[in-house]
Amino acid sequence: MLPITEPLQASEIRRQLDSATLLALNDIHVFPELDSTNRWALQQGVCGDVCLAEQQSAGRGRRGRQWQSPSGVNVYLSIRWCFTPVPEHLPLLSLVTGLAVAEALEDCAIHGHGLKWPNDVYYDGKKLGGILLEAVGSLEQVVIGIGLNVNMLPEAGAEIDQPWTSLQQIAGKPVERNVLVSAVLQRLLKRLRGFSRLDMAQFQQDWRQRDVLLGRQVQAFSGTETLQGLASGINNQGQLIINFSDGSIRNLSSADVSVRM
Known part of the structure; x- marks a missing residue:
């Protein structure tokens, strides 16, 4: 049985945003169902558009994986954003988005x-949400997709192939999704507006405080390689630093990483 939660409403989300965030946004579009909010933003959105759906029929995660998207309980959000010019540190955008969500x-x-x-x-070794970035033709425009498990109950995620949790399970009560979306947009737009002037030292500090891999033995799958070593934070390019037992160091731009038990 699904929990009864309030529907997503653009007017209610806007009501809770400050003036600077409202000025930076274009429209907030809410749909009963889409194949993918990222796909809608890529194909039909314009700069500053936010797309939300109560349900996705073909939600996507990294590397083409399916994102389980039941109706009326979670947040599936995409925003199309434009940079002029393209910031040198654009590879950090996914990490900065993660900080905004946190x-x-x-x-x-x-x-x-x-x-x-x-x-x-x-949260506690279980996946709570994910981020998917996709470029719109050129790097000057990007779609930022955010999926969060909000009020999904355990039986609704029976097909998910990894440990997961939801905000309702953490908080012990349903979470108001309009409030949550407003909070995400408020934090994300602030970071997007200041992204070209990113304070690298502050960014590194903010990430380090929330880095669940830091100081842990991990296994990383990169291409055809399987690497095992100590996760030692990220560098200024957003790459994962892994220290190996022989004293060597490797910086990874893309990999699937799991904590070694």
């Missing part, structure tokens, strides 16, 4: 979560 959860009285490189939100 801060928004804290604004909603959720604590104890962290970020798993490169684009997942975790």
Whole structure:
């Protein structure tokens, strides 16, 4: 049985945003169902558009994986954003988006979560949400997709092939999705507006505080390689630093990473 939650409403989301965030946004589009909010933003959105759906029929995660998207309980959000010019540190955008989501959860009285490189939100070793970035032709425009398990109950995620949790399971009560979306947009738009002037030292500090891999033995699958070593944070290019037992160091731009038990 699914929990009864309030529908997503653009007017209610806008009501909770400050003036700077409202000025930076274009329209907030809410749909009963889409194949993918990222796909809608890629094909039909314009700069500053936010797309939300109550349900996705073909939600996607990294590397083409399916994102389980039941109706009326979670947040499936995409925003199309334009940079002029393209920032040199664009590879950090996924990590900066993760920080914005983590801060928004804290604004909603959720604590104890962290970020798993490169684009997942975790709580107690379980996946809470994920981020998917897709370029729109050129790097000047990008679609930022965010999926969060909000009020999904355990039986609704029976087909998910990894440990997961939801905000309702963490908080012990349903979470208001319009409030959560407003908090995410508030934090994300602030970071997007300042992205070209990113304070690298502050960014590194913010990430380190929430890095769930830091100091842990991990196994990384990169291409055809399987690597095992100590996760040692990220560098200024957003790459994962892994230290190996022989003293060598490897910086990974893309990999599937799991904590070694």
